[in-house]
Amino acid sequence: MSGVFTIYRRELAGLFLSPLAWVLLCVALAFNGFFFSLFVSLFQGDVGEAFAFFLGGSQTFWLMIVLLPPLLTMRMFSEESRTGVLEFLLTAPVTDAAVVLGKLAAATSVMGLLWSSVLIYGLSAQALGTAPDWPPIVSGVIGATLVSAIFCAVGLAVSACTNTPLLAAFLAVLANAALLALPLVEQLVPTPPGHWFKLALGHANIVTQFHASFSSGVLDSRQFVFFGVWTGFFVFLATRILEARRWW
């Protein structure tokens, strides 16, 4: 796993030396800023409500979560595969898992940077005389980064499947949307209360899991395990796909 950090640095440098990350961050921050101001105004200055709504309560948050990670991860394998760099990477003295983890860490870091902009909003509110309740904001940022990690992992798995970055982004957006919409299956397949299928879908509800913990200012081992395990699953999937490419 010593290669993870090397890959991480390489990917991070690649992202921040290309215009993509900057453009994405700039647009996303303007979008976030606009909506945060709107929420403060809507809640008549209640910054606690505005932060809670901004970090998970609103649809704009989930829209960002669905759209941004695929845009960050779309090139990570598909572009390298298209240009032939991937062959070198896979024959380098690092494991496939280290490659995937390094890239995931880089994409998640960018998302983390985006979400930590909320702290600047908090500082601004404090400077304006209304100190927010900081722990829920920090937990919200941590949670948003963990949620982003799942979607980045999905993006990586999809990127490993194709040689076309745009196709990878498109498929990853679809996959992310499907992942978020998974609990809606419950409405399509009516099941009695307490049915295992309903329970399973309930457990797989990312939105509820996020609201129940980080978004509300709670650190709960259950949600740490949930987000960690499912990120791990998609990392595992991406690694297997990468490995299968050698034989395909």
Next chain:
Amino acid sequence: MVVEHEPSRGGIGLWSRKSIALQVFGVVALAALGAGLLTYLASMPSLRARIDLTAVGKNTLDETLGGLIDALPDKVTVDVFFRPVDAPLTRVGAEAQSRMAELLFVARNQFPAKLRVVEHDLSDVSKVAIRMRELGIEEDNVVVLTRNDDKVVLRLLRDIARVDPGNPALHVEPSLESFRGEEAMGNALLRLSIDEQPRIAFTVGHGERDLYDVEKSLNLGRLRAALVSDGFFTDRWDSTQTPEIPAETRVLAIVDPSQPFTPGEVERIVKFVESGGRLLVATSTHAAAFGVAGSAEELLARFGIQTAAGFVAMPVPDGFGGWRTGLEQCGTIVVAGSNLELRHPITESLARSEARVGLPNARAFAALGAKPKNSVLIDLLRSPELAWRDLPTQGGRGDWKFDSRLEEAGPFALAMALAFPPAGSELDQPDTNAERKAARVVALGSPDALSNDALARNRDFALNTFNWLAQRDRRLVIRPRAFERRVLDVRNSTALTRLNVVAWGVLPGSFALLGFLIALRRRR
């Protein structure tokens, strides 16, 4: 036979690739199962660790409420039927709904194995109507907690929140006086967690109202249905078949007897009450049965409650700002506001929610000298001061006209509640641990108030009465979760403008500048 093999790619044949694909698929499926299992295990209460980081602990329930939910023997279903409250209480209603939803969210999140919360979308009329019919409720803005066949209904602006109505004349808007969702939920769960079905026995054989008929306006079928739906077991006591009052009877109800009880029956009823039994007496509307030996009124007199002759009446508005008398409608007293006793569990919630109780053909009560020792007698419902006690004329009924020479002016007590320690109790105080066995009597001046016709209006009063009599009025006092608002003054200052500048000017701008500088440096 010649078998044509597909040319291999990179030295690996088709079947090998299929086999690898199958293995990858299998491993991924196993990983998904493993992930699901881990997620499930992590949600088990014994394996969870949880820290509420908020300054006021808004994600943590009060210990009492938490302990109550944790100790529930089975899962409780919470059905939420919220829709916007009519003006002028729309904003206050929305605030109360939002806080209740937040409370339920925290409770469900903290105890997922104990609570199932279903928030109904009232725009889906047919689906909601089915569930409402199943639960036997007819109004919205309620939260219904059910466990097995037992249920408790919490009303938004009565049990969950208390509202200060404001003053339209002074442009003072209604506001949320207090949010009591925790307490209401705690008391409801306490009631659901106790597996008991108190038995109410209605006396029969003396011309009382029919307990099973739901059609005729004066019978009690709807009352019975409401009691059953509230978790009671209703029964009839016919002393000609079973001389003794059944041992498991919690409440004995006498509603509008037209014939007197025998001395033996009266003695058994008095003994039942004095030994800690509970009694509801809705006095007789029959002139011939009033006040005779063995009548319901004589029975009440044994407990220090005197029933006055005649029916209480009051003038009705004539539509031109004046009052009219001499009409049949004068015989229906509507009790509201300060005429509902705020200090008694039966009427407290009704008084706070500005409910009304309608009492057709109501008799008046007064405290008589000889009350049981250490008893507490409270007027539950009082008539308005405009009322008078309309005495029967020669035809047996009143004329609904006030005759100041013969008839007494109001106000009058129309329902009374009495509590006293049972005879021979060592703890001879009304409010002690012996209260579990304390005798309780409710005298109701109007049996018509419990009838099929009037039950829609008086349902809460009727259920509160039987719950108090059956001692299902256990009260928990639960501290409301702290509620804190940190508000930026966005109206009278430039705070929002400055926040806008930082949020969607300075911050994205600085990232754009940084990206531009990096791009410029790389180009050089």
